[in-house]
Amino acid sequence: MQSPTVAELTDRAREVFRQIVDSYLHTGTPVGSRTISRHGGLGLSPASIRNVMQDLEELGLLAAPHTSAGRLPTELGLRMFVDGLMQASEPSEEERAAIEKGLIAGLDRGGGLEEVLGQATAVLSGLSQCAGLVLVPRTDPVIRQLSFVLLAPRRALAVLVGADGSVENRVVTLPEGTPPGALEAAANYINARLAGLTLSEAGTRLAEEVAAERAALDAMTADAVKAGLAVWSADGAQRPVLIVRGQARLVEPSVDPERIRQLLGDLEDKEDLVKLLELASGADATRIFIGAESRLFSLSGSSVIAAPYRGQGGRMVGVVGVIGPTRLNYARVIPMVDYTARTLSRLVA
Structure with a gap:
């Protein structure tokens, strides 16, 4: 249901609604017409207030829980109150x-x-x-040093030492046929060319150097470098x-x-x-x-x-x-x- 705007309510309906919401937020209990009539300062009879409450209920702003004669604001009503009637002030x-x-x-x-x-x-x-x-x-760690330890033909442990002294390990899946020498060359490249950069910056730098043919890496070594950087980037985005x-x-x-x-x-x-x-x-x-x-x-x-x-x-x-x-x-x-x-x-x- 589309909530009416505050401007669409009559002055009487707006004030009755505001008092009901204020009372509910304070007490957590349904608010009856007699309460508004006695304490609201509107000069309206309970019967007149009940008519206004009925109109507000038909608009979806109020609801009657169970058989109670009182009304509560709906979530739609609370939204209109927060957006258009609430008088907020700075913290004390x-x-x-x-x-x-x-x-x-x-x-x-x-x-x-x-x-x-x-x-x-x-x-x-x-x-x-x-x-x-x-x-x-x-956090996007700044690289101080990265090394690889071969665990299996297609698996290696990547050990990242951050600029802040932190040490993290990740298991990297390698391309088929990656030789141990490619891992050593990848670590040397990262430590010589990418140290001092964040992981995202390092990934960007690697892509630029490969595209410009400045990386001086064979395909296997380049893939190992990408895998070593990507495992942290993906992990960081997911946690x-x-x-x-x-x-x-x-x-x-x-x-x-x-x-x-x-x-x-x-x-x-x-x-x-x-x-x-x-x-x-x-x-x-x-x-x-x-x-x-x-x-x-x-x-x-x-x-x-x-x-x-x-x-x-x-x-x-x-x-x-x-x-x-x-x-x-x-x-x-x-x-x-x-x-x-x-x-x-x-x-x-």
């Missing part, structure tokens, strides 16, 4: 201080970027009472690092146990969760996914709020956010996620 001074203190503490521990990002999820989880999420940028903290905050006695089980199962599906967060990576601002707007969380009825953080030159390097029930305090949590992303951008730039 205390919240900003907690975010900055937490992230700086991660730097002070000397654990590098991943420590800072892990701390970001913990801080967001604590402040929002949701689970915190952060997508760690995929982005996702940090999730605070899942226990999603387990509330008032929440349907089946929804909790579904949600925790969704969080274990790291591949789909990464894909969802990557949708936010190209955004200029914070993205909000409410319930069924995300296939991943359509059954658990959860919302994700995510914002990209950037490095030098404004380059997007990752995504930070939270996941919680659709009954979130969006006006408070959205600015909090945005501020965390901006603070991270300042620290990692």
Whole structure:
């Protein structure tokens, strides 16, 4: 169903709807016409408010759970509220201080970027009472040295020493008939011509030199070089690092146990969760996914709020956010996620 715009609602309908959503997000319970009549300050009778609520329900913005006389906002209604009626404000001074203190503490521990990002999820989880999420940028190692150890006629162990001193091993599948001498020549070429480059830069340089016939490599050696570089490039593209903290905050006695089980199962599906967060990576601002707007969380009825953080030159390097029930305090949590992303951008730039 296509959601109506805020402008299409009458002033009365807009105010009744806003009060219902505000009350629901605060209490988590259906809101009745008598409550709005008594406390809404609209000067309307319960009967008049019920008529407005009926109209809003027919528009798909409200729903009546079971036989309750009260109404709840639908996911369609929550989307319209977030886009057109919500009045967000900057995080409080205390919240900003907690975010900055937490992230700086991660730097002070000397654990590098991943420590800072892990701390970001913990801080967001604590402040929002949701689970915190952060997508760690995929690293592209800088080559210091690469060597090969032949394991079988078509298999070799590639040992990469990074510029940061890290050592990683991968098993490489070689072309049929690759002689041991080609592996030694490949390692010599990489170490002489490609050391100091990232893996992606090395792959580009190799392709350019082969095309210009400057590589001075026979076909077997060139294939061994390509295989040695490709095994890391492919692996790195398939294993982005996702940090999730605070899942226990999603387990509330008032929440349907089946929804909790579904949600925790969704969080274990790291591949789909990464894909969802990557949708936010190209955004200029914070993205909000409410319930069924995300296939991943359509059954658990959860919302994700995510914002990209950037490095030098404004380059997007990752995504930070939270996941919680659709009954979130969006006006408070959205600015909090945005501020965390901006603070991270300042620290990692």
